Amino acid sequence: MQKLLKLAPWAIAATAAWSLGFVYNVYYGGELSFLRGMYFEKISLAADVKDSPRLIILGGSGAHHSLNSKVLEEKLGMPVLNMGLDGPVGLNVILPSILKAVRPADIVLLIPEDLILLDQDGLLERSAPFGVAIGRPGLGGVPFQQLVETIWMQGVPSLRPITKSAVDLVEKGRFTGYYSDPLTERGDPTTVKYRQGKWWQWKINKSISPHAIKRIKQFRQEVEAKGATLILSLPWVYASKDEKTLSNMEDITEKLSKIAPIVYDKNDYNLKTDSSLFADTHHHLVVEGRKLRSEQLAEQLKPVINTVTSEQ
Numbered sequence: 001m002q003k004l005l006k007l008a009p010w011a012i013a014a015t016a017a018w019s020l021g022f023v024y025n026v027y028y029g030g031e032l033s034f035l036r037g038m039y040f041e042k043i044s045l046a047a048d049v050k051d052s053p054r055l056i057i058l059g060g061s062g063a064h065h066s067l068n069s070k071v072l073e074e075k076l077g078m079p080v081l082n083m084g085l086d087g088p089v090g091l092n093v094i095l096p097s098i099l100k101a102v103r104p105a106d107i108v109l110l111i112p113e114d115l116i117l118l119d120q121d122g123l124l125e126r127s128a129p130f131g132v133a134i135g136r137p138g139l140g141g142v143p144f145q146q147l148v149e150t151i152w153m154q155g156v157p158s159l160r161p162i163t164k165s166a167v168d169l170v171e172k173g174r175f176t177g178y179y180s181d182p183l184t185e186r187g188d189p190t191t192v193k194y195r196q197g198k199w200w201q202w203k204i205n206k207s208i209s210p211h212a213i214k215r216i217k218q219f220r221q222e223v224e225a226k227g228a229t230l231i232l233s234l235p236w237v238y239a240s241k242d243e244k245t246l247s248n249m250e251d252i253t254e255k256l257s258k259i260a261p262i263v264y265d266k267n268d269y270n271l272k273t274d275s276s277l278f279a280d281t282h283h284h285l286v287v288e289g290r291k292l293r294s295e296q297l298a299e300q301l302k303p304v305i306n307t308v309t310s311e312q
């Protein structure tokens with residue numbers, strides 16, 4: 001008993017330290033906390049739009065950082081919501097986390113970048129942490145052992161983000177992160193992050209995984225069960241047009257087209273070679289790039305949406 005009493009202060013201190021780390025990582029200060037905040041803000045923005053039908057756009061950061069919802073609204077004549085999140089959250093978690101925002105008659109546009117299309121099980125490095133952060137631990141079928149490890153690690157912040165947060169607090173008076181910038185009323189980012197290093201063309205070395213095909217098929221059923229419609233689109237990518245990349249994009253497009261209507265530039269599979277249109281990654285666009293992408297996307301969507309609405 002005396003030994004246990006001696007250990008009690010250490011246990012209390014360890015629990016307090018873990019709790020502080022968890023609050024920092026998940027709720028305020030850590031990168032995950034900003035992703036969590038962005039997600040809940042987008043869900044709130046979607047709930048505020050009562051008009052119907054709406055265009056709900058989802059995917060990873062390749063959706064979040066590549067569109068101008070205002071341009072899409074003007075061209076399509078319907079409310080548009082950018083619900084794009086972060087690719088490393090994974091297909092298994094992105095899809096159910098946004099499904100709750102879908103309402104009858106909505107048009108759901110999924111723009112999945114290759115990171116989540118090629119993944120073998122739909123779970124990536126931020127899948128488990130994101131589920132924990134939004135209060136849905138295990139979302140997407142995260143294995144129990146991985147979930148337990150994730151919850152434990154969220155209470156252990158690493159030195160680098162702690163140091164960055166300390167500098168931010170001194171220099172800016174607040175914590176900042178990749179997803180901490182304000183959003184527009186339609187969920188678009190209000191800032192552009194620019195690449196510091198040299199550009200190189202992305203290559204698609206594999207085709208879509210069997211799991212991604214299965215999960216997107218299931219998602220179509222889930223969307224239709226809500227009385228909504230699923231449409232797919234290829235993202236814009238600064239990429240090579242080598243034979244292997246083109247062959248894989250052709251195969252990806254063909255397989256996706258068997259799941260739901262898919263829109264893309266048939267001349268290049270949305271593989272772009274002008275790096276000036278891109279921001280900090282091969283999937284993120286600068287302001288002018290977002291405008292051009294949205295104008296093209298609107299023209300591609302019009303006939304598909306008209307067909308859908310005429311059948312409803």
